[in-house]
Amino acid sequence: MITLACDFGGRRIKLGVVRDRTLVAQTVLPARADLPLVERLPDVSRGLRELCASQELDPASAAGIGVSYPSVIDPRSGSPVDHFGKYGDVRWVDLQAWAQAEFGLPLALENDARAALIGEWQYGAGRGCDNVVIMTLGTGIGTAAVIEGRLLVGVHGQAGILGGHLTVMQQGRQCICGNCGCAEAEASTSVLDQLARQLPGFADSLLARYATISYEQVFRGENDRVSRQLAELSLRVWCTLAVNLIHAYDPEVLILGGGVMGSGEVIQPVIARYVEAHAHTPWGAVAVVASQLGDSAALLAAEWILSQRIQRGVRG
Ligand SMILES: [Zn+2]
Known part of the structure; x- marks a missing residue:
């Protein structure tokens, strides 16, 4: 049985076909998140149909569509509660009805960081572990937690996922x-x-040459004072957050994911050392590891998301 997967990111929409815990086909569309979602759905439909055709699969034979979405998802309705500046009409788009009309399939949504955690927990860096937290560093910061083998969701769907909005700087x-x-x-x-x-000296910095600055440039700029300073400031924030998450959720494994982890060889050891020195874990040490599945984690999670929602009998 196949499951169709869709991951709405800030810059890209990733589509996939999952069969037996394996991503058998995937493709990427530009997100165009400034547009209404209804204007992007025809491309999503076409993309999913083309992916299935490339594998000689019939989309109608799928178990359903698992969607990873950058918003809090209401656990009762299964729909996003807000748009957070992306696809402004999302609260008024009935994605379940769209999936039924377009493919005759059920559809289940999950928050994007939680979907990434599900993927890593089931098939990647958190496999076999019942207490796992993820921190995804990218356009924003996403987090999610599995505690004693259960995905933390909360009555309003926001438990565990607002780690990026924990206060790390009082002023x-x-x-x-x-x-x-x-x-x-x-x-x-x-x-x-x-x-x-x-930052003072920015105009003379190597970074001033770029129209848009990325963390890749920042972490490559060891010889540039402003880059070094930015890297240090950011690492301090992420280290503080890592300890806060460990103190909040009691994980055995902390997974670091997201696009910024393209510089993971610099970031992971710094956070691991900080956690070892500052987290209060008298029972032992938290393993601080890089994501194993990267971009594929949220797509691979589609099977699990869909099966759990169907079991719980929740619409969406
Ligand atoms: Zn905030």
Whole structure:
């Protein structure tokens, strides 16, 4: 049995076909998240049909569609509660009805960081472990937790996933969530440009040559003072957040994922050392590891997300 998978990211929409815990085909569309979602759905349909055709599979034979989405998902309705600046109409689009009309299939949604954790927990870096937390570093910061073998969801669907909005700087920057000094507002790709331009000496920095600054450039710039400073500031934020997450959720494994982990060879050892020195875990040591599945984690999670929702009998 196959499952269709769809991962709506800030910059890309990833589509996949999963069969027996394996991603048998995948493709990528530009996100165009500034457009209404209804305008992107025809491309998503076409993409899924083409993927199935490439494997000589009939989409109608799938168990359903598992969707990873960058929002809090209401556990009762199975729908996103807000758009957070992406696909402004998402709250008014009935994705379940779309999947039925388009493919005759059920559809289940899950928060993107939670979907990535499900993928890693079931098939990747957290496999075989009942207590796992993920921290995805990218445009924003996503988190999610599995405690004693159960995915943490919460009554409103937001338990475990708001780690990027834990306060790491009391007098910190205003965040889009309404709070100040959130980890995401202090160190993520969405604020990197502003952070860089505020630093003294930016105009003379190597980073001033780029129209848009990425963490890849920052971590490559060991000989550039502003890059070094930005890297240190960001690492300090992520280290603080890692310890907060460990103190909150009691994991045995902390998985680091997201696009920023393209520089994981620098980031992972720094966070691992900090956690070893600062986390209160008298029972032993938390393993701080890089994601194994990367971009594929949320797609691979589609099978699990769909089967769990169907078992629970929740619409969506
Ligand atoms: Zn926030």
